[in-house]
Amino acid sequence: MSSQEQTPQQIAGLVYNDIEDIKEINAGLRKAFLTGKTRSLEYRKNQLKQLSFMLNDNQDAIVEAIRKDLGRARFESVFAEVMGTTTEIIDAIHNLDKWAKTEKPWSGMAWAMHGAAVRKEPKGTVLVLGAWNYPISVQVGPLIGAIAAGCTAVLKPSEVSPNSARLLAELWPKYMDPETTRVVNGAIPETTALLDCRWEHIFYTGNGTVGRIVAEKAAKWLCPTTLELGGKSPAFVDESANISIAAHRILWGKSLNCGQTCIAPDYVLCTKAVQEKLVEELKKAAAEFWPESKGGVVKSDDYGRIINHGHWKRLNQMIGGTGGRIVMGGEKDESSKMLAPTVVADVPRDDAIMQGEIFGPVLPIVTVRDVQDAVDFINSRDQPLALYSFGSSKATQELFDGTRSGAAVQGDVLVHFAVGSLPFGGTGPSGYGSYHGKGSFDTFSHQRATLNAPHTGIMGKIVEKLMAARYPPYTNANLAQFASLVGKKPNFSRPRNPHASVSTKSPAAV
Structure with missing residues (x-):
């Protein structure tokens, strides 16, 4: 077979796991979990430390694998992948004792002697299905929470980034304990085999179509899922914004990883007047990012490439079918999968380019009358994974208060993805569940309610006497006694109800 006929996976030397072995891997991890090995906080910390050294010892190899997959610059891979993920690991190590500590909530005098507590326990054996666009941060990233929580886990990297998937499979057993975490590679058959196994949590990053399949498969086992999906994340630019700063930041977000980012600004909403100013500032920003004196974006090593020819063709068909005006960019080269950042102005609201997530360096601009028109347009579509606003606090408040999104960012x-103290996740069609920082630990943890009711000795006798009113034969006197011990009565006045058709009275006291 010639190299032209080989798949990207074959060229990268990516070896898929045998489907027959996948059940055994799942069973082995489940068995290891039941030994209690991962319940030790010290063990979890050591595994997290190993993970941090895996990333840092092999930073150059990771950067090169991502370059082969996505044509991405070293700066972007170190900044957006290795650095951020390592920071999250270190934060987890330093905070694990606090996160895992049993909580003892105050439950009132009635239960003061019952030792009410909430234990933070690992859910069990979990599955992480990764995405190709950020092979470290959205694949290894969720594993941080799984390891910190004390779960055993499988990471299934995306085969669409085959060089990164191969490298993860090679590095993992050199640093990590194969009894408690494994990397499984493959495509649809292998993923299906994984989904047919029993898990205590499945974490999926990708698109909504596959997300529905994952949720349906998980339902067989009543398995909870976290779905990190995507959607069309808008950026609203108000006339009060600093248009130059807005243009620089929007263009950076749209060109990072060649626009193949789930929270990239998918389109811009602004007035006609702002549109003309914004286009000019976007052009100036592009000239600064990729100077013509160095060959511009076409020859720049700082600009990535589209992941494969299929995605490249999809994006070019999108540009060719738009009813808007191409006002910047449009340069392309199919052989290298290069597609320059392309801005399309005056895009009709029902344009083909507005029907689905772009996931590439194409930025449509849709004009609106004002912020309320922008709110109405956003609400007429699926909730986005992120919503961005450039403008006054008043306009931003109106935008955020009137819409729903996974995250809301001004300026x-x-x-926000890099802020470890913030939960990252979607809402509705953009996904559900969240992770990052303590949020990752919580995602893979079960909050186990515990109660230690005294039942021996003097304390047992005292509590038994206090609680004996619950036993048959039932009497009104016992009910009143028990209600006085554990019940509560409204200590507030009744609010006016303008919708009530008849007057209501307070229920008789027990």
Whole structure:
């Protein structure tokens, strides 16, 4: 077979796991979990430390694998992948004792002697299905929470980024304990085999079509899922914004990883007057990012490439079918999968380019009358994974209050992903569940309610006497006694109800 006939996976030397072995891997991890090995906080910390050294020892190899897959610049891979993921690992190590500590909530005098507590326990054996666009941060990233929580886990990297998937499979057993975490590679058959196994949590990053399949498969086992999907994340630019700063930040967010980012600004909403100013500032920003004196974006090593020819053709068909005006970019080269950042102005609201997530360096601009028109347009579509606003606090407040989105960011794009104290996740069609920082630990943890009711000795006798009113034969006197011990009565006045058709009275006291 010639190299022209080989698949990207074959060229990268990516070896798929045998389907027959997948059940055994699942069973082995489940068995390891039941030994209690991962319940030790010290063990979890050591595995997280190993993971951090895996990333840092092999930073150059990771950067090169991502370059082969996505044509991405070293700066972007270190900044957006290795650095951020390593920071999250270190934060998890430093905070794990606090996150895992049993909580003892105050439950009132009635239960003061019952030792009410909430234990943070691992869910069990979990599956992480990764995405190709950020092979470290959205694939290894969720594993941080799974390891910190004490789960055993399988990571299934995306075969669409075969060089990165191969490297992860090679590095993993050199650093990580294969009894508790494994990397499984493959395509649809192998993923299906994984989904046919029993898991205690499935974490999927990708598109809504596959997300529905994952959720349906998980339902067989009543398995909880986290779905990190995508959608069309808008950026609203108000006339009060600093248009130059807005243009620089929007263009950076749209060109990072060649626009193949789930929270990239998918389109811009602004007035006609703002559109003309914004286009000019976008052009100036592009000239600064990729100077013509160095060959511009076409020859720049700082600009990535589309993941494969299929996606490249899809994006070019999108540009060719738009009813808007191409006002910037449009340069392309199919052989290298290069597609320059392309801005399309005056895009009709029902344009083909507005029907689905672009996931590439194409930026449509849809004009609106004002912020309320922008709110109405956003609400007429699926809830986005992120919503960006450039403008006054008043306009931004109106925009955020009137819409729903996974995240809401004023004055910038993408950067909320890097803030470890913020939960990252979608809502509705853009996904559900969240992770990052403590959120990752919580996602893979079960909050186990515990109660230690005294039942021996003097304390047992005291509590038994206090609680004996619950036993038959039932009497009104016992009910009143029990209600006084554990019940509560409204200590507030009744609010006016303008919708009530008849007057209501307070229920008789027990």
